[in-house]
Amino acid sequence: xxxxTTENLTKIYTDGKVEVxxxxxxxxxxxxxxxxxxxxxxxxxKTTLLNLIGGLDKPTDGKVYFxxxxxxxxxxxxxxxxxxKKIGFIFQAYNLIPVLTVFENVEIPLVLLKVDEKRRRxxxxxxxxxxxISELANKRPxxxxxxxxxxxxxxxxxxTNPTLVLADExxxxxxxxxxxxxxxxxxxxxxxxxxxxxxxxxxxxxxxxAGRLIRLRDGMIEDDKxxx
Amino acid sequence: xxxxxAWRNIWRNKRRTLVVLISIIVSVVVLMLLDTLSIGMLKxxxxxxxxxxxxxxxxxxxxxxxxxxxxxxISDELTVEKTIKEIEEVKxxxxxxxxxxxxxxxxxxxxxxxxxxxxxxxxxITIISNLIIEGKYIERNGEILISKKLAQxxxxxxxxxxxLMASDIDGNVASEVFRVVGIFESxxxxxxxxxxxITISDAQRMLKIDKIIEFALILKDQKYVNVVKEKxxxxxxxxxxxxxxxxxxxxxxxxxxxxxxxxxIYYLIFGVAVVFGIINIMLxxxxxxxxxxxxxxxxxxxxxxxxxxxxxxxFIIGVLGTVIGIIIGFALYIPLSxxxxxxxxxAESLAWFGSGRVIYPVLTWFTLFLLFVTMxxxxxxxxxxxxxxxxxxxxxxxxxxx
Numbered sequence: 194x195x196x197x198t199t200e201n202l203t204k205i206y207t208d209g210k211v212e213v214x215x216x217x218x219x220x221x222x223x224x225x226x227x228x229x230x231x232x233x234x235x236x237x238x239k240t241t242l243l244n245l246i247g248g249l250d251k252p253t254d255g256k257v258y259f260x261x262x263x264x265x266x267x268x269x270x271x272x273x274x275x276x277x278k279k280i281g282f283i284f285q286a287y288n289l290i291p292v293l294t295v296f297e298n299v300e301i302p303l304v305l306l307k308v309d310e311k312r313r314r315x316x317x318x319x320x321x322x323x324x325x326i327s328e329l330a331n332k333r334p335x336x337x338x339x340x341x342x343x344x345x346x347x348x349x350x351x352x353t354n355p356t357l358v359l360a361d362e363x364x365x366x367x368x369x370x371x372x373x374x375x376x377x378x379x380x381x382x383x384x385x386x387x388x389x390x391x392x393x394x395x396x397x398x399x400x401x402x403a404g405r406l407i408r409l410r411d412g413m414i415e416d417d418k419x420x421x
Numbered sequence: 422x423x424x425x426x427a428w429r430n431i432w433r434n435k436r437r438t439l440v441v442l443i444s445i446i447v448s449v450v451v452l453m454l455l456d457t458l459s460i461g462m463l464k465x466x467x468x469x470x471x472x473x474x475x476x477x478x479x480x481x482x483x484x485x486x487x488x489x490x491x492x493x494x495i496s497d498e499l500t501v502e503k504t505i506k507e508i509e510e511v512k513x514x515x516x517x518x519x520x521x522x523x524x525x526x527x528x529x530x531x532x533x534x535x536x537x538x539x540x541x542x543x544x545x546i547t548i549i550s551n552l553i554i555e556g557k558y559i560e561r562n563g564e565i566l567i568s569k570k571l572a573q574x575x576x577x578x579x580x581x582x583x584x585l586m587a588s589d590i591d592g593n594v595a596s597e598v599f600r601v602v603g604i605f606e607s608x609x610x611x612x613x614x615x616x617x618x619i620t621i622s623d624a625q626r627m628l629k630i631d632k633i634i635e636f637a638l639i640l641k642d643q644k645y646v647n648v649v650k651e652k653x654x655x656x657x658x659x660x661x662x663x664x665x666x667x668x669x670x671x672x673x674x675x676x677x678x679x680x681x682x683x684x685x686i687y688y689l690i691f692g693v694a695v696v697f698g699i700i701n702i703m704l705x706x707x708x709x710x711x712x713x714x715x716x717x718x719x720x721x722x723x724x725x726x727x728x729x730x731x732x733x734x735x736f737i738i739g740v741l742g743t744v745i746g747i748i749i750g751f752a753l754y755i756p757l758s759x760x761x762x763x764x765x766x767x768a769e770s771l772a773w774f775g776s777g778r779v780i781y782p783v784l785t786w787f788t789l790f791l792l793f794v795t796m797x798x799x800x801x802x803x804x805x806x807x808x809x810x811x812x813x814x815x816x817x818x819x820x821x822x823x
Contacts, residue, residue, distance in 0.1 A: 247719070249718075269724060270724070273718065273721050273723045274723075276719060276721045277720065277722075284716070288712070288820070290717075291433075291713075293425075293429070301720060302720050304423075305722055305726070
């Protein structure tokens with residue numbers, strides 16, 4: 194089943210009189226259950242592609258369809274709803290809310306979805322246990338390691354059981370062992386929960402685990418290979 | 422969760438929050454003292470006017486208010502008295518004969534208002550009998566009670582003789598000699614300069630009338646004035662004017678009205694000062710947390726939730742400052758309301774206003790309501806612009822923010 198379809202997706206940034214083409218006529222289809230790695234050098238347009246697919250940014254030209262619906266023209270609140278219910282984000286810098294505990298950080302999307310408190314507690318503890326960080330539930334982000342923070346970010350991204358998880362350089366700030374463990378977790382969630390992952394990375398150990406590898410260069414797809 | 426998030430965000434930068442919190446606390450305390458002291462002063466001014474001479478209700482012949490001469494006497498005193506006795510809200514009443522006149526001593530003279538009273542009954546109407554600082558209260562004919570100010574002007578002491586002069590009912594100049602038996606001092610210096618007391622029978626004899634000029638009434642409660650006025654007016658009808666204290670001394674009503682408008686200016690001044698503090702810290706807070714807002718937006722938080730979060734943070738600071746301010750305000754108010762504040766340095770002007778030099782602050786429900794509402798409202802107002810700002814960022818821009 195097609196989750197994402199992009200049509201001639203183009204993004205041009207304007208800095209004064211200078212125009213920078215970040216993405217140019219990208220046509221892409223993403224299917225349910227895929228484990229995609231988008232690779233490419235810095236400035237190739239990986240993050241831009243991810244932001245456009247996730248509805249965090251608007252394209253200069255072209256369309257993005259999420260489950261058949263054009264998300265480039267819908268209203269902000271509708272987009273927020275879509276992200277809340279269908280898309281999870283994992284960022285390079287973890288981006289946890291520092292004043293909230295691990296438990297509360299993971300709980301936010303469920304609060305926004307108005308899930309009742311008892312059910313929230315069960316769901317959060319279940320995911321934290323699955324990711325091996327249940328003992329950190331009451332700690333604040335600054336009290337745990339980078340690897341642990343990124344696992345919390347994964348928990349937050351998948352707590353609502355989204356259709357799609359978008360991860361932007363998730364291992365960039367982690368050592369190779371921790372990075373490998375994180376990829377294990379994401380792959381496990383992909384196979385167990387059938388969550389589609391699109392991961393931007395130039396980390397070789399991430400690239401070698403890709404189920405489908407898309408290579409970007411200068412804002413265009415250079416190569417798109419299904420590996421498993 | 423939103424409340425928890427708001428509460429913790431407030432304490433991220435403790436120093437910054439404390440600065441605004443202190444400004445709110447100080448504003449609430451100052452406003453509370455300012456407002457309660459002003460109300461206390463006005464209340465004392467009014468109470469003094471009522472208890473010194475005005476009473477709650479005065480009854481005269483119709484037209485006396487505009488032409489205060491002896492010819493405007495109450496012709497049917499018995500009917501009016503019978504009516505007063507029938508009204509249950511009336512606590513006590515007294516009859517008076519009042520006239521303008523001149524008082525002379527061996528050294529000086531002064532224009533005055535002669536008040537002929539029923540000495541015993543007047544005790545339940547005014548506090549003059551309690552204000553004697555020298556000598557005694559008048560009891561019988563031939564005695565006169567004057568103020569300390571007048572005694573100084575006339576260079577008179579207890580036991581001295583004074584001559585009163587006034588126009589009698591026929592327009593002839595009448596004069597009579599009285600012996601000073603008491604000297605009083607009231608909180609109202611202007612009153613003291615002009616009022617002297619003799620017995621009602623002395624006043625009647627001197628002015629050659631066997632009638633009275635005024636009934637002064639004290640009610641069981643001040644709140645009944647309009648009800649009682651209506652009841653009496655209905656029964657005794659047009660030949661008489663029934664005046665409440667507010668009609669007798671309208672300038673007090675004007676001062677109270679003026680104050681009611683002035684207090685909004687006080688609140689406005691403090692509100693403006695606080696609102697800029699709030700805008701300042703909330704804007705700083707929003708710009709510092711821009712990346713977090715980007716994250717929250719990315720995970721599906723809507724702009725209205727982010728807007729509410731900022732406003733809620735500011736509102737909590739407003740409520741917290743108000744509650745602490747009111748607690749401190751109460752800690753100051755309670756002893757002050759019991760012992761008063763001696764504003765001796767303003768004694769002269771306070772005496773002119775008739776409020777007395779020791780002011781007892783009075784806290785009303787309205788003041789309490791205003792104090793409770795103002796700063797939280799100001800806090801919400803101050804948070805609107807920063808909160809709007811936070812909703813303007815696109816998530817992708819906010820996520821790039823360091």
